[in-house]
Amino acid sequence: MSELMTITEVARRSGVASSALRFYESRGLIASERTGSGHRRYPRAVLRRIAFIVFAQKIGLSLDEIAVELSRLPHNRVPERADWGKLSTTWTQRVDERIAELQRLKAGLTQCIGCGCLTLQQCQLANPSDMVGRAGPGPRFWIGRPRAARTK
Numbered sequence: 463m464s465e466l467m468t469i470t471e472v473a474r475r476s477g478v479a480s481s482a483l484r485f486y487e488s489r490g491l492i493a494s495e496r497t498g499s500g501h502r503r504y505p506r507a508v509l510r511r512i513a514f515i516v517f518a519q520k521i522g523l524s525l526d527e528i529a530v531e532l533s534r535l536p537h538n539r540v541p542e543r544a545d546w547g548k549l550s551t552t553w554t555q556r557v558d559e560r561i562a563e564l565q566r567l568k569a570g571l572t573q574c575i576g577c578g579c580l581t582l583q584q585c586q587l588a589n590p591s592d593m594v595g596r597a598g599p600g601p602r603f604w605i606g607r608p609r610a611a612r613t614k
Contacts, residue, residue, distance in 0.1 A: 465506055
């Protein structure tokens with residue numbers, strides 16, 4: 463098995479489109495070598511970096527945050543399981559926050575579907591506890607907050 467892979471092989475193996483791989487490379491998240499004819503060749507270890515990028519995006523990290531995380535990996539050797547583990551330890555709270563947010567959304571949808579009212583005073587999804595009503599009269603989502611409320 464060759465140590466270097468073509469972009470097509472990496473795309474097939476990682477499940478990430480070739481265009482995304484080129485984009486990740488332009489952002490410095492992954493690197494390739496170039497052949498004499500200019501074709502990209504990726505080291506096999508790039509598959510772990512791509513898996514990391516995909517997973518990190520799924521939990522809500524931006525590409526800038528992912529770049530910072532990847533910069534913490536060793537540069538003198540292929541990252542090992544322990545290296546990847548160190549990166550993910552700080553994500554537990556972020557994952558828990560996402561789970562809680564999704565549970566709130568699920569509960570809000572169930573309440574709206576359950577009662578059928580869909581009013582802003584009752585809707586836990588769009589306006590919990592009529593918080594928008596405290597900003598003043600009228601359609602606040604459309605006209606914005608009054609000046610006094612903006613300066614507070």
